[in-house]
Amino acid sequence: MHHIFRHDLHLFSRLKDVLELPLPAVVEAVVLPNDLTETRPVERRVDTLLRLDSAKDGSLLLAIEAQGKKDPAKPASWAYYVSYLWTKYGLPTALLVVCQDRTTAEWAARPVASGPAYMPTLSIRPIVAGPHNMPVIIDPAKAAEDLAPATLSAITHAGDPDIGAILKALSTALRDVPENVADPIIEFTAQGLSKRPAQDLWRTLVAVDLSFYKSYLSEEIRDEGRTEGRAEGLAEGRAQAGAAAILLVLEQRGLDVPDDVRDRVTSCADPEMLRGWLTRAVTAASAEEIFADE
Known part of the structure; x- marks a missing residue:
């Protein structure tokens, strides 16, 4: 059933009417090695692989990839992952791609086929989670209901103008x-925000709102603002972190910060007052409004 195509290399091109395909006229055809065995190990790692078991529908595999930017080579890698996992485990296999910007999300969601448009053969079309479909959670009570989705929301909306309010809701929760x-x-939030400005905001929010925790990140943040062994240095470092958080939220929201507002914030050493100003900075219409109730 297949040797005839090796005997007559142009046979496939002459089947276009039978197969109802707009095949081009082939100028040259070449027989390639038919051994697809990998003679040397090729390292390929999917970011995360889960098996999801259901009493009703059985099991499926979910491959999860984090994608920070467009990569023309990725669809072929994703197709390899899915076909390999399908072959190895014999289970339905799905692919989820997590993105942090709409452009990358739209690119990742496009169907890509291994063959030409008229013979797609193997198509890959991931499910995509990103800022285009993840909810914006700015209510601490809503964030507290389920912390994992709230964290994913914060990570995928890292470049959102409301990221200050999103992160504040999470730190409060x-x-x-x-x-x-x-x-x-x-830790997941800090790593997920990568080197975006939002990461600095998260670090300061952790220092101010979660100062009683002893995690690696919170300890690292507090170490930056204190003199070892001096309680007054620690207090000063927290005040500086709180002031920086307030100014960063205002600036990220595109609000003008007059010098008198900046001076008042940076000169304040009262952590409770700073916390109140930070809460108002998330929704204030102007920088001056953070002092409205005083």
Whole structure:
């Protein structure tokens, strides 16, 4: 059934009417090695692989990839992951791609086929989670209902103009949970925000709102603002972190920060007052409004 195509290399091109395909006229055809065995190990790692078991529908595999930017080589890698996992485990296999900007999310969601448009053969079309479909959670009570989706929301909306309010809701929600629950959330959020400006904001929010935690990140943040062994240095460092958080929220929201507002914020050493100003900075219409109730 297949040797005839090796005997007559142009046979496939002459089947276009039978197969109802707009095949081009082939100028040259070449027989390639048919051994697809990998003679040397090729390292390929999917970011995360889960098996999801359901009493009703059986099991499926979910491959999860974090994608920070467009990469023309990725669809072929994703197709390899899915076909390999399908072959190895014999289970339905799905792909989820997590993105932090709409452009990358739209690119990742496009169907890509291994063959030409008229013979797609193997198509890859991931499910995509990103700022285009993840909810914006700015209510601490809503964030506290389920911390994992709230964390994913914060990470995927890292470049959102409302990221200050999103992160503030998450840090507030973490105040009332055990340290062993909060620690991984703190770390995942810090790593997920990468080197964006939002990461600095998260670090200052952790220093101000979660100063009683002893996680690696919170300890690192507090170490930056204190003189070793001096309680007054620690207090000063927290005040500086709180002031920086307030100014960063205002600036990220595009609000003008007059010099008198900046001076008042940076000169304040009262942590409770700073916390109140930070809460108002998330929704204030102007920088001056953070002092409205005083």
